[in-house]
Amino acid sequence: MPELILGVSAYYHDSAAALVSDGMPLAAAQEERFTRRRHDSAFPARAVEYCLREAGATLRDVSAVAYYEDPELKFGRVKATFGAAAPFGFASYRDTLPEWKAWKGTATRTVRDSLAGLGLGPAPEVVVRRHHESHAASAFFPSPYESAAVLCIDGVGEWATTTLWHGRGTELRPVAELRFPHSLGLLYSAFTYFCGFKVDSGEYKLMGLAPYGKPRYAQLIREKLIDIKPDGTFRLDMRYFEYLRGQVMTGRGFEQLFDGPRRLPESPLTEREFDLAASVQQVTEEVAVKLARSARELTGESTLCLAGGVALNCVANGKVIQAGVFDEVWIQPAAGDAGGALGAALSVGIARGAGRPHLGTGRDAMSGSLLGPQYGDAEIAAYLDAGNIPYTRLEPQELAEEVARELGRGKIVGWHQGRMEFGPRALGARSIIGDPRDPAMQSAMNLKIKFRESFRPFAPSVLATEAKDYFELSQESPYMLVVTQVAPAQLVEPVAEGQVSGLDLLRIQRSTIPAVTHVDRSARVQTVTEDANAPYHRLLTAFHAETGCPVLVNTSFNVRGEPIVDTPAQAYACFMRTDIDLLALGNFLLRKEGQPQWQEQGDWRDEIPLD
Amino acid sequence: MNKLQPLLSYLFLVTPRGLAARLTADPMTRRRDRAAASYWTMLDGGR
Numbered sequence: 073m074p075e076l077i078l079g080v081s082a083y084y085h086d087s088a089a090a091l092v093s094d095g096m097p098l099a100a101a102q103e104e105r106f107t108r109r110r111h112d113s114a115f116p117a118r119a120v121e122y123c124l125r126e127a128g129a130t131l132r133d134v135s136a137v138a139y140y141e142d143p144e145l146k147f148g149r150v151k152a153t154f155g156a157a158a159p160f161g162f163a164s165y166r167d168t169l170p171e172w173k174a175w176k177g178t179a180t181r182t183v184r185d186s187l188a189g190l191g192l193g194p195a196p197e198v199v200v201r202r203h204h205e206s207h208a209a210s211a212f213f214p215s216p217y218e219s220a221a222v223l224c225i226d227g228v229g230e231w232a233t234t235t236l237w238h239g240r241g242t243e244l245r246p247v248a249e250l251r252f253p254h255s256l257g258l259l260y261s262a263f264t265y266f267c268g269f270k271v272d273s274g275e276y277k278l279m280g281l282a283p284y285g286k287p288r289y290a291q292l293i294r295e296k297l298i299d300i301k302p303d304g305t306f307r308l309d310m311r312y313f314e315y316l317r318g319q320v321m322t323g324r325g326f327e328q329l330f331d332g333p334r335r336l337p338e339s340p341l342t343e344r345e346f347d348l349a350a351s352v353q354q355v356t357e358e359v360a361v362k363l364a365r366s367a368r369e370l371t372g373e374s375t376l377c378l379a380g381g382v383a384l385n386c387v388a389n390g391k392v393i394q395a396g397v398f399d400e401v402w403i404q405p406a407a408g409d410a411g412g413a414l415g416a417a418l419s420v421g422i423a424r425g426a427g428r429p430h431l432g433t434g435r436d437a438m439s440g441s442l443l444g445p446q447y448g449d450a451e452i453a454a455y456l457d458a459g460n461i462p463y464t465r466l467e468p469q470e471l472a473e474e475v476a477r478e479l480g481r482g483k484i485v486g487w488h489q490g491r492m493e494f495g496p497r498a499l500g501a502r503s504i505i506g507d508p509r510d511p512a513m514q515s516a517m518n519l520k521i522k523f524r525e526s527f528r529p530f531a532p533s534v535l536a537t538e539a540k541d542y543f544e545l546s547q548e549s550p551y552m553l554v555v556t557q558v559a560p561a562q563l564v565e566p567v568a569e570g571q572v573s574g575l576d577l578l579r580i581q582r583s584t585i586p587a588v589t590h591v592d593r594s595a596r597v598q599t600v601t602e603d604a605n606a607p608y609h610r611l612l613t614a615f616h617a618e619t620g621c622p623v624l625v626n627t628s629f630n631v632r633g634e635p636i637v638d639t640p641a642q643a644y645a646c647f648m649r650t651d652i653d654l655l656a657l658g659n660f661l662l663r664k665e666g667q668p669q670w671q672e673q674g675d676w677r678d679e680i681p682l683d
Numbered sequence: 684m685n686k687l688q689p690l691l692s693y694l695f696l697v698t699p700r701g702l703a704a705r706l707t708a709d710p711m712t713r714r715r716d717r718a719a720a721s722y723w724t725m726l727d728g729g730r
Contacts, residue, residue, distance in 0.1 A: 152704075154693075154697050154701065155697055155698075155700050155701030155704050156701055156704070156705065157701070158693070158697050158698035158700075158701035158702065159693075159694070159698045159701075159702075162689075162690065162693050165689065165693050165697060166689045166690075166693070169689065236723075245726075245727070246726040246727070247725070247726055248723040248724060248725050248726055249723070249724050249726060250722060250723065250724070251724065254722070301719070301720065301721050301722055302720075303720075303721050303723065305721050305722035305723050306722060307722055366721075366723070
C-alpha cells in the first residue's frame with residue numbers, strides 16, 4: 073500500500089479529517105456531517121473512521137498524522153492576548169485558560185490520544201503544520217498549476233492572519249505575512265456580529281445581504297477602523313474592537329460609529345444592516361484586490377491560489393478575478409479550516425517525498441471535491457425496503473430525463489448522488505434542485521424548503537459549455553466560489569426598480585433566470601463538467617434538452633441550521649420534513665405523494681439550532 | 684483559595700506583564716503607522 077498521511081483539523085470550528093496518498097486526496101470529510109452538529113469542533117473521530125474505511129486502511133497503514141496548526145504557538149498568542157487586553161480581559165482569561173492549560177495547548181497529544189482511543193490500531197506520529205501553511209498547502213498542492221502565488225486570508229490561526237506564499241512544483245515558500253490582531257477575517261466577523269449573525273457561521277449571510285444596501289459606511293470604516301496601504305496590507309485600530317478581551321467582537325466604539333447598538337439576532341433587518349454589509353463588503357473587496365496585486369508583484373507569477381476563510385467570500389473572489397491581475401485563479405473548495413486537514417496532510421506527504429501526479433492532466437487534484445462517503449444502490453435499496461418506502465428504480469439516463477421533466481414542471485428535487493462534497497458548498501452530490509426560470513422559486517425554496525431568511529440568494533449550476541451565454545465568466549468556477557454578473561443577454565428590463573429598496577428588491581424580476589439572480593444582477597456560479605460530476609452533468613444536460621435552459625438552482629441539501637445531509641436516511645428525513653417534491657437517491661426516484669405518513673417524536677425544528 | 688487563584692494570577696502576573704509589554708512597543712497594541720509604505724512582514728520566500 074502506498075504511504076498514507078492522515079490530516080486532522082479540530083478544536084476551533086469545522087473539524088475535519090483527510091487522507092492523502094502520493095499527493096492525491098483519497099477521502100476528506102467534515103465531522104459535522106456525521107455528528108449532525110453544525111461546525112462541530114470536536115475531535116473528528118467519525119471523519120477519521122470514514123477516511124480510513126474509504127481506503128480500506130487502519131491506523132497501522134498510516135505513516136503520519138498531520139495536525140493543521142501549531143497548538144503551542146497558538147497558546148502563546150492566546151497568552152499574549154490576555155496580556156494585551158489586561159486589565160480588562162479577566163472574564164475571558166478565567167473562562168478559557170483552564171482548557172488551554174489542560175489540553176488545547178498540547179492538542180497534538182490530545183489528537184494522538186483520541187486516535188489511539190478509536191481502536192483502529194496504534195496512533196502514528198503526529199506532525200504539526202502551521203495554520204496558514206496548511207491553508208497554503210491546501211490551495212497550491214491540489215491546484216492545476218506548476219507554479220503560482222498563494223494568498224491565504226482568514227481570521228487567525230497562531231499569529232498570521234494573512235500570508236503570501238510562492239509555490240513552485242513541490243516547494244511552497246512563505247513570502248510575507250500580516251499578524252494578529254490585524255485581520256481581515258476578524259474585521260468581517262466583527263460586522264457579522266454587529267449585524268446580529270453568528271461569528272464563524274453567519275459571514276456568508278452578511279455577504280448575501282450586501283447587495284441590498286449602499287456602502288455609505290465604507291469611508292468611515294477606512295477612516296476609523298482599518299488603515300489600508302496601496303499594496304492591500306492593513307492595520308486595524310483596536311480601540312474599536314473587543315475581541316482581544318475575549319467575549320464579544322464589538323462594543324461601544326462600534327455603536328458610536330454605526331448609529332446605535334448591534335442588531336439582536338433574529339430581529340428585523342433594517343437599512344442600517346444592509347448598508348453596513350455593503351460597506352464592509354466593499355472594503356473587503358478593495359483589500360483582496362490590492363493584496364492580489366501585491367501577490368503578483370512579489371512573486372512574479374501569473375496564476376493565483378486562494379484559501380483561508382475569507383476565500384469563501386465569493387463576491388471578493390469574483391472581484392479579484394475581474395481585476396485581471398492574474399491570468400487565472402484557483403480556489404480551494406474547502407477554503408476554511410476544514411481544508412486545513414487536507415493541506416496539512418498534503419504538506420507532510422510532500423515533505424516525505426510525495427509528488428503532484430495530477431500536474432499535466434490539466435485538472436486539479438480535488439476530484440470535483442467529491443471526497444466524502446457514497447452509498448451504493450444495494451445499500452439504498454436495503455434502506456428503502458426496510459422502511460417500506462415506495463420508489464421507482466431507473467437507469468441513470470432515465471433518472472436524469474425524468475427528474476429534468478419534473479423540474480421543468482416546477483417541482484423541487486432532492487438530489488443525492490455519489491460521494492458527498494468536501495467543503496461548505498453543495499456541488500450536485502447533496503443538493504436541492506429547482507428551475508431557475510421560475511420567479512417564485514427563490515421565495516418558495518427559502519421559506520418552504522430551507523426555512524431560512526427570505527433575503528438569502530440561491531446559486532446556479534450551469535453546464536460549463538454554456539456558461540458564457542448566461543454569466544460573465546472569464547474562467548471556470550467548479551466549486552461555486554466565484555460571484556459574477558448575469559450575462560446581458562439574459563437580463564430583462566426590471567419594472568419599477570427605482571421605487572423600492574431593501575428586501576422589496578427581491579420581488580423584481582431582472583433576468584430570464586430570476587431564482588438565481590441576486591438583486592445586483594449577480595450570481596454565485598458553479599460550472600459543471602462531466603469529468604467533475606457525471607450524474608449532475610447528465611441532469612443538467614437533460615434539463616437543457618427539456619427546457620432549453622442549461623442552468624439549475626442548486627442549494628445545499630439541508631434545512632437552516634442543519635449540516636448538509638450525508639446518508640440516504642438523512643436525505644429522506646429532510647425530504648419528508650419539507651416541501652421537496654421528489655427525491656433522487658442514487659438510481660431510485662421517490663415521489664412525495666406516494667410516501668407513507670412521516671412521523672417522528674417531537675418537532676424536529678426544536679432540535680436544530682438556528683445558524 | 685482555588686476560586687481566587689485565577690483572579691490573583693491575572694492581577695499580579697498577566698496584568699503587569701501585559702502593561703510592561705505594551706510600554707515596550709508590543710506590536711499587538713502599537714498605534715497604526717500611517718507613514719509606512721506597507722505593513723507586510725517580509726519572510727524569506729520571495730523571488
